[in-house]
Amino acid sequence: YGLGFNKIPMYCDNKSAIALCCNNVQHSWSKHIDIRYHFIKEQVENGVIELYFVNTxxxxxxxxxxxxxxxxxxxxxxxxxxxxxxxxxLKQLMDEVDE
Structure with missing residues (x-):
C-alpha cells in the first residue's frame, strides 16, 4: 500500500549477538541457538528492526x-x-489530593 514506517531501534550490549543478526552466514558455532531467537534476525533481515550497540x-x-x-x-x-x-x-502527594 506504499505505507512506510521507521525501523524499530533495539539496543544490545552484546556485539556477537548483533553480528549474528546482521550477518547472513550460518556458522557451525551458532547452530545451537534456539529457534525462537531467530525471530530477531528475521526482523532485522526484513527491515523491521535495527540493532544498535550500547555499552553495558x-x-x-x-x-x-x-x-x-x-x-x-x-x-x-x-x-x-x-x-x-x-x-x-508519596504521602505528601496523597495528602494534597485529599485536600
Whole structure:
C-alpha cells in the first residue's frame, strides 16, 4: 500500500549477538541457538528492526532485570526520564489530593 514506517531501534550490549543478526552466514558455532531467537534476525533481515550497540553502562533495561545499587538505580531512572518518590513524598502527594 506504499505505507512506510521507521525501523524499530533495539539496543544490545552484546556485539556477537548483533553480528549474528546482521550477518547472513550460518556458522557451525551458532547452530545451537534456539529457534525462537531467530525471530530477531528475521526482523532485522526484513527491515523491521535495527540493532544498535550500547555499552553495558548505559543499558537502561538493567533497571528492570538486575539487582542494582542505589546510585545505579538513580542514574538509570534519570536517563529514562522517570521519577523516584520516597515514601514521604508519596504521602505528601496523597495528602494534597485529599485536600
Amino acid at each position: 553502562e548505559y543499558q537502561l533495561a538493567d533497571l528492570f532485570i538486575k539487582a542494582l545499587g542505589r546510585d545505579r538505580i538513580e542514574f538509570l531512572i534519570n536517563k529514562l526520564g522517570m521519577r523516584s518518590f520516597t515514601p514521604d513524598t
